[in-house]
Amino acid sequence: MMPGMLPLPTLLARCRLLVLRAAAALSLAGLAALTHAAEPPLALPVEQPLLRQVAAAVSAGEQRATIEKLVGFGTRHTLSDTVSETRGIGAARRWVQARFSAIGKDCGGCLEVITPSKVMTGRRIPQPTEVMNVVAIQRGTSDPERVIVISGHLDSRASDIMDATSDAPGANDDASGVAAVIEAARVLSKHRFRATLVYAALSGEEQGLLGGQILVEHARAQGWKVQADLNNDIIGNIHGQNGVVDNSSVRVFSEGTRALETPEEAKRRRYNGGELDAPSRNIARYMAALSERYLTNLRVNLIYRTDRFGRGGDQVAFLDAGFPAVRVTEANEHYHRQHQDLRVEAGVHYGDTIDGVDFPYLAQVTRLNLVTMAAMAQAPGVPTGVAIEGAVTPDTTVKWQPVKGATAYRVWWRDTIDPRWRFSRTVAASGSGPQQLRLPNIVIDDWFFGVSAIGADGHESPVVFPGEAGAF
Template sequence: MRLPLTLAALLVAGAANAQQAPSTDQPLLRTIAADVDPKALESTIRALVGFGTRHTLSDTRSDKRGIGAARRWAKARFEAIGKDCGGCLTVETPAQTFTGKRAPNGVEVMDVLAIQKGTTDPNRVILIAGHIDSRVTDVMDFTSDAPGANDDASGVAAVIEAARVLSKHRYAATLVFAVLSGEEQGLYGGKVLADYARAQGWKVEADLNNDIVGNSRGQSGVMDNTHVRVFSEGTKAVETPEQANSRRYNGGEVDSPSRNLARYLDGLADRYLTNFDVVMVYRTDRYGRGGDQVPLLEAGYPAVRVTEAVENYDRQHQTLRTENGKAYGDTIDGVDFAYLAQVTRLNTVAMASLASAPAPPAGVKIEGAVSPDTKVSWSPTPDAAGHKVWWRGTTDPTWRFSRWVPAGDTATTLKDVVIDDFFFGVSSVSADGWESPVVFPGAAGSFESAVTAPAINK
C-alpha cells in the first residue's frame, strides 16, 4: 500500500532524526523509583493520624494534638532529612492570615517548605505539594477526631518521602517539597505557596499537587492499583482576552503548559514504572471540586493535580461513625501503601527528570500558512545540546513525531508537513539526554507566564 505523501514524510523525518539525538534513557530514574519505601510512607501517615485532628482551626500550641503539632512534626522531618544529606535542605515556614466563610474569625495559615537549591539553574523551581490539614463532615468542626489518612496525609507522605529519596542526588534546578495548610478552609495554603514563589522570584516550571493519592478501592468496590489520574487545565487561568481570541482560532485548548506537563508524566510512567500508568484527565480538577494547584494556576504557574484512580467518598470529609453496619471516616485502614508508593515513584521520577533537564524552550513560533511546509522556530535554550521539534494530529492525545535539531540552530522546516493539519511543539534536550516538557507555540503553551496578583488578606 502506498502511503499518503504527508504521512510518508512524517515517518521518514522522524526515523532519520531520532538516531541523531542523545539517548533519553536515564538509569538514575530507575534507581530513584526503586528507593521509594512503602514502610516510610506508612510511618508518616501513622504519625499524622496520631495528632487526632489537623483541622486548620484546631489547636496550634499542643505538642500532641492539632495542626500546630502536625506542622512542627513535618518541619522536624524535613530538618532530619536535611541533616542526612549534609545540609542540602533549607526549611522555611511562610504564613499569612486569612478571613473567609470557613475562617470567620481569621486564622494564620502556615506552610512548611523544604528547599533543595539547584546547582546551575537555582531560580527554576520544581514543586511537589500535599496538604496537612484535615476535616470531618462539618467543615467548621475543629475539635472532633479527623484522621485524614488519605485526604491528605497520603499526599504529605509522598512529599516527605520524595524529599528523602531525591535529597540523595543533585539537580540543575531547585526542588521544593511543600506541606500546605488551610486547603479545606479555602485553598489558603496554595495561595501562601504561590505568593511565596512570586516573592522569591522563582520561575516555577511545575507544581505537582498530590491530594488523595493512597486508596485503591473505589466506593463501588472497584479495585484499581495500576493507574493514577493527573488533572490539568486546558487553557490558562491567566489568559488575556487577546490571547483567548488567538487560541480559539489557531488552537491551543489542549496544550497549556500544565497539559504538556501531564503528558510528560504519562511518558515517564510508561518508561520507568512497572504496571503503573497515568490517566490524563482534561480538567483542572474533579468536577465541581478544587485543590491547592488552583492558586498556583491563578498565579500563572504550570500545575497539575495527582489523585488516585478510584475514590471512596465514604472515607472523605466524613465524621467517624458506623451507620447500618457501614463505617465512615478517613482512617488508615483505607490506605494501600503499595499503591501510594507507586504514586510517589511517579512524583520522584518526574521531579528528578524535570530538574535535570534544561528549561523548556521560550519563543516557540510556527509559520506556514498557504504552504506545503511548516517552519518551527524558538529561542536558544541555555544548557541544551539541541531541541526536538514535535508534531501530532490535532485529535491525537500525545505527541507522535519528532525531529532532532542540534544546538546552534533555532529553526527547522518540516517539508510536506502542512501547518493546517497538525499541532506543533518544541522540547529542550541536554547533552546527556535529559529532556524538558514540550512547549506549544505562542502564549497558549508558554511556560513563562507568571503574573503578579495581590495577596488575599495578607
C-alpha cells in the same frame, strides 16, 4: 444502520485517510532526516539510570510511618490546637518541620526549611488565624531560579468543616499527599539537580485552598520561575465506592487553557488551536510518557479538567498565578472515607482512617512524582518563543529561542485529534541565536506542533506548544 452512524464506505474511507496520514508523516519524517544526514549523530540515551534509581528508592514502609504519625495527632484541622505537642495542626506542623530538618541533616544541609504563613479570616475562618505551610527547598546547581514544586495538604476535617475538635485522621485526605512530599524530599535530597526542588506541606486547604495561595505569594516574592506544581491530594486508596478495585492507574488533572489568558490571546487560540495544550496539559503528557518508560503497572489517566467536577485543590492557586500545575489523585475515590465523622451507620464504616490506604499503591504514585521531578529538574528549561510558520506552503517551519544547557531540541507534531505527541525530529543546537527547523511536506494546517529541549545527558524537558496558548 443505527441512527447517527456513518455508512460503512464512509467509515472505511475515513480510516484509510487516517492510516495514510500517519504513514505519510512517518515517511516524511524519514525524508526530513535524510536531508540532514551530514549532521553529527546525537547521543540520546533511551534510558536514564537516575530515574530508575530514584523510583527504586521509594519506600512504602517510610510512607506508612509518616501517615501513622500524622493520623496520631487526632485532628489536623486548620483551626485546631497549635500549642499541644501531641494533638492538632500545630503539633503536626512542628513534626513535619523536624522531619524536613532531619532529612536536610542527612544530605549535608542541602534543604532550607521555611514556614511561610499569613494571618487570615474568611467564610471558613471566622477569627483571625495564622495559616502556616512547612516547606523544604533544595537549591538547583546550575539553574536555581527554575523551580519544580511537589505539594500536599497537611490539614484534615470532619463532616462539619468548622469542627476543629473531633477526630479527623485524614489518612488519605491528605496525609497520603504529605507522605509523598516527605518521601520525595528523603529520596531526591540524595542527588543534585540543575533546577530547584520545593517540597511543600500546605495548610488551610479545606478552609478554602489557603495554603496554595500563601505558597504562591511566597514564590512571587522570591522571584521563583515555577515550571510545575505537582499537587498530590488523595493518592492512596484503591477501593472505589463503586466497588472497583484499581491499583494500576492514577488520574492526572490538567487545565486546557491558561487561567491568565487575555481576550486577545483567547481569540488567537480559538482560531489557531491550543485548547488542549496549556503548559499544565503538556506536563501531564510528560508524566504519562515517563510512567510508561520507567514504572511498572501504573497507567496515567489524563483527565482534561482542572480538577474533579465542581471540586478544587491547591494547584488552583498556582494556575491562577500563571504557574503550570496538575493535580494527582487516585483512580477511584471512596466518598465514605472523605470529609466524614468517624462512625458506623447501618453497618457502613465512615471516616478517613489508615486502613483505607494501600501503601504499595501510594508508593507507586509517589514514584511517578519523583521520576517527573527528577527528569524535569535535570533537563534544560522549556523552550521559549516557540512559533510556527508555513501558511500557503507545503512545509512548516518551527522556531524557538535557545535554552540554557540545551545541546539539542526535539520538534514534535501530532494529528489535531491525537491526545499524545506522536512524531518527532531531533536537531542539534545551533549557536546562541534563535533556533529553527523546517519540516518539508508537513503541512501546517493539518498538525499541531511543539518543541522540547534536550541536555547533553539526554534528559528532556516537557513539550511547549507554539504561541501564548502553550507558553510556560
